[in-house]
Amino acid sequence: MYALVDGNNFYVSCERVFRPSLNGRPVIVLSNNDGCAISRSNEAKALGIKMGAPWFQIQREFPDAGVVALSANFGLYGDMSNRMMSVAAGLGPFQEIYSIDESFIDVTGIPHATELAQRVRDRILRWTGIPCGIGIGQTKTLAKLANHVAKTAERKPGSYPSRFAKVANLGDLPVDEFEAVLAATDLGDIWGIGRRIGEQLRADGLKTALDVAQMEPATARRRWSVTVEKTVRELRGFPCIEFEDLPPAKKEIASTRSFGRPVTELSDLIEAVTEFASRAAEKLRKQNGKVPQVLTFVHTSPFRTQDKQYSCSITVPLRRPTADTGLIVQAAVLGMRQIFKPGLNMAKAGVHLLDIQDGGIEQQELDLDESEIDRGGLMTSMDSLNRKYGKGTITMASAGNSGLQRTWVMRQELRTPDYTTCWDSLAVARA
Ligand SMILES: [Mg+2]
Incomplete structure (x- = not known):
């Protein structure tokens, strides 16, 4: 059984911790050189700002929406990530850090996993200021899907039963409820189904995660690939994607x-x-x-x-x-x-x-150069x-x-201070 802990709108959430005035406003974080949006607050998403949209275009399209744009401050995000990960680790004995704001945790055999996940989620919010969603499932693909359910149920009431908001455990559901959740999930929201495969599956008449789960694994392999077959098996609760608590060393x-x-x-x-x-x-x-x-x-x-x-x-x-x-x-x-x-x-x-x-x-060789x-x-x-x-x-x-x-440094005109990693940038409560 796996849990996936994932920070909501992570970069924007990191910025909001130190600037509460950004709460409730459409906020975006821009890529290097202030190019395009790489993180969006819910308000920015609601406006219709797309992931990857160029900043100049956003300014032109939404001149009066009060959109706040910030330059990416990766030092801050990395440090906030470490804090979030160390609190999330309290959920189980093994943790795989999957990205800057996501980690899988092995929760096999942990009693009352849902309640514990709710406590860990509250603790992360209280101790670091980062809101997150936690999804639990029998495989990594199901934990990912559960996480999507947890976030969507919170952000769009009515999309899924409200008790799944913030923390969703698909691991202990009766079959009919489990299938209802898969049926309410678009196949494009399945981890590992890219846009191209998604279109092919749709062309074949499939629509939801349940449709994909009910496909014959052998058919998935023959018509698409081993990767799609693995996804089908994972959706059925059979783990095919390994848990890696030690990241493989990089070759490059x-x-x-x-x-x-x-x-x-x-x-x-x-x-x-x-x-x-x-x-x-x-x-x-x-x-x-x-x-x-x-x-x-x-x-x-x-x-x-x-x-x-x-x-x-x-x-x-x-x-x-x-x-x-x-x-x-x-x-x-x-x-x-x-x-x-x-x-x-x-x-x-x-x-x-x-x-x-x-x-x-160590490569052995004669010491030619003393x-x-x-x-x-x-x-x-x-x-x-x-x-x-x-x-x-x-x-x-x-x-x-x-x-x-230096003439070659990046353009970062809208960057916030290094609140957590630089003494000079520490917030002052009263000067
Ligand atoms: Mg995230």
Whole structure:
């Protein structure tokens, strides 16, 4: 039996914790460079603002609706996520963090799971300020569906029985009630059914989650895929999707960004890739990996049709797999020097660490270069200083020191302070 705990309108909810004046208003959070809506309050949803809608279009379509737009503040969301996850963990012995605002919890054998889930939901709201929905079911797909029921029953009264609002447990329902819930759920709301498969199922006359659950698994496999077959079995209560309480180590780590304005100078691009490579190296050390090669890329904006277009990437191999920021930055900067072309308006650059290996596997070779020193201790100190005193306390010199004045940083004109991760931004109750 699984529970899925999922924060409502998560980014918007994080912002509202520190600015209660945003309650009751249509609020959206914008993607990097203030491009499009990536989180919407219920009021914004009710207005008809779509997920992914560009901000300029929203302004044009809803000039008088009082829509409040905010730049994404991922530092804040990450920290609020940790808080929410640690409280949610009280629901059962095993937790799989599935995304920034969702975690599955194994609640097998836990007595009175529904009541416990209600208490945990209240506790999350009281201790972190984040409202969430909890769904419980025999499989991950059913827990997801139950979560959809919990949220929809709260947001749209009448859609499902009101007792399912906020916390819905499909695991202990009599068959007829369980089937009624599936019949009231559109097949497009099933986890794992994408738009394309959804259209094909509809073309076949299916409409609801119940229709999908009643399909023969063998038919699902023959006509669609093993994935659809698994979904059918999961809807019938047979677990096919594993519970992963340890996330698999990543084979590739990317750190890329669109610039706030066009960048033309090599020196700015070197600063940018230094920072990207440093971030990626830090993540690499967190998963105890080592990388044998580093890809660097840069390109112009395909939307600036008046500009001359250019796009190039290069892979620089390292002498031996490493997790050393200095060596990884060196490779990324070398790559950037190779692919840079002067006189162009660059719009985006990035660094990918490729073919990441487990750091425990050490490749044996003769020590040819006596001068190469082990800087593992230095890296550990650097990481702990940056953790303790804030990102960027210790950086490579080539990252530059002009901070937010750098020409390549993102446009984030509507950003709120780092309420929970920066002393200077702490809210003051009385000055
Ligand atoms: Mg959510």
